[in-house]
Amino acid sequence: MTQFSGIQPTGLTHLGNYLGAIRQWAARHHRDDLFCVVDLHAMTIRHNPNVLRARAREQLAMLIAAGVNPDIACVFTQSDLIQEHAALTWVLECVVSYGELARMTQFKDKAKGQDGVRAGLFTYPVLMAADILLHGAEEVPVGEDQRQHLELARTLAKRFNATYGEVLTVPRAVTPRVAARVADLAAPERKMSKSSGDQSGTVLVLDPPELIRRKIMRAVTDQVGEVRYAPESQPGVSNLLDILAACTNGEPRALAEQISGYAELKERTAEAVIEELRPVREGVRELLADPAELDQLRAHGAERARAGCAHRLEAVLKVTGLR
Template structure:
C-alpha cells in the first residue's frame, strides 16, 4: 500500500536588505533560521518591497539585496533545503496584498504601533507605510505558512494577519492557513552595548553600541571592551533591573552563543573584565567563519543569482496556486489558459 507523505509545517521569516545586520539579528533570528530548516519547510524572504516604504537609495537597495542573500547563505541557510527568495521576484506578493488591503479595515491599520512610531515627526508619510501590514499579511498567507518566528514588536502584525485570514476565509471560503507566531526564548532581544536600555538594531546610527556581523575581530573586541556595565562591581544576572541592564546584556549574549542559561554563566565570573573577554572570544568564534564565507560568496555573483533563481522558482510554484485560489474565491474572472502571476 502506498504511504501518504506527511506535510511538514511551513515556517516563514523575512528581513529587509537595508542597514548592516547585527549580532542581535543573528541571535534573535538568523541562527534560529539555520536550525528551523532542519525541521520545517522553510521560506526566507528578502523583503525589498517593504524597504521602499521610506526614503532609500536604489543603488544601495540593489546591492544590499544581493549582500543579504550572501549573508544568509554564509550563516548556513542551505538553498537546496530552504527557499530563499527576493520578495519582488514573486509578483504574487503585490497582487495578494491588494486583496488584503480590501479585507483589513482602516481602524486596524491605524492602530499599528510601528506605523505610529515610524511616521512620528515626519512631514511626508508615504501611503505604503500605512498599508504595509497588508503586504506583510500577504507575504505570510501566500505560502500557506504555519509558523512565523518574530520578535515581540511584531506580534501585532501577526495578529492582524490572523484576523484578515480568518475574515477572508469566513467571507469567501477556506483559502488560507491561519499562521501562529513563535517568539525565540533566549536572547530574543540583544541590547545596544552603549545604551543597554535600547535594542541593538541595524537601523541604529550608534555604531559603537552595535556589533555588526561583518565587523573585524578587533572591532568586536574593542566594542565589547567598552560596553557599559554598572557600578555594582558584581557579576550577577538580575532580570528587570534597569541599573543592571549592561551586565545582563553581556551575560545573555554569552549564554545564547554557548546554549546555556545566563544565571549559570554569571556564576563563573567575578570581574566584569573577565566577562567581557569571554563574551568577545565567543562572538569572534561565531562570527569569524561567517564573515569569511560571506566574502567568498559575494565574490561569485553568478552562483548567488543562481541560488536566488532556485528560490524564485519554488516560491512561484506555491504562490501561484494560493493566488489563483484567492482570486477564484473572491470572484475574479480567470484569464483563459493562464495562471495568475505569470
C-alpha cells in the same frame, strides 16, 4: 507545518539580529519552511536604490552563510516574486478596511511628527499579510511588535474565505524560542539596534574581528567591580554575560562565578563573539565574491517559492472574478 519568516534589508545585521533570529532559523528549519528577504518592505521610507539592492543580496547571503540550507528550506527574495506579492496585496487591500489599518500601532508610532508619510507605510501590514498568505504559511514566529500585524493577516484570511470560499490558510502566531536579549554595549538600558545613531555599542555581524574586540572592550559596565548576573542593578555586566552565554551555550550566572573581573569578562566575550561570527562573515564574503553562485541560489529559491504559491494565487484570482 509550514513556517514563514521575513527579514528586512533596512540596515546592517547586528549581533542581536543574528542570535535572536538568524541563528535559530539555521538551527531549526524544515523542507516546507520559507525564509524571505522582504526588500519591498524597505520602500515604505525614503531609501537609496543601490544600497537596498546591495543589502538585499547581503542579507540573502547571510541567511545561507549562517546555515539556512537552500536545498531544504525555501530561501528567496521578495521582489523576485513582485508580481505574485503585488497581486495578492491588491486583492487584500480590497478586503481590509481603512479603520483596521488606521489602528495599527506601528504606523502611528512611525508616522508621528513626520511630514509626507508614504501611503506604503500605511498599507504595509497588508503587504505583510500577503507575504504570509500567498505561501500558505501555517505558522509565523513573531515578537510582540509584530503580533498585531499577524492578527490582521488572520482576520483578512478569514474574511476572504467567508466571502469567496476556502482558499487561504489562516496562520497562527508562534512564539520564537527565547534568545538572549542583546543590549547596546554603550547604553545597556536599550536594545542593540541597527537604526541607532551611535554604532559604537552595536556589533555588526560583518564587523572585522579587531573592531568587534574594540567595541566589546569599551563596553559600559559599572563601578561595582564584581562580576554578577544582575540585569536590574548591573545591566552592562549582565549584557556581556548574556552574550557570552549565547555564544558558548553557557548559563549567565554560572559563567559569572568563573570570571574574576571585568577585563576578563570582556576578553572572553570578545573571543566568543569573534569565533561565533567568523564562519558567517567568511561565508558571506565568499558568496558576495561569487555573484554567479549567489544569483543561482537566489533564482533557485525564487523558482521554488513561485511554484509553491502559483496554484494559491490562481485560485484567489479565480474566486474573485479576475480569471
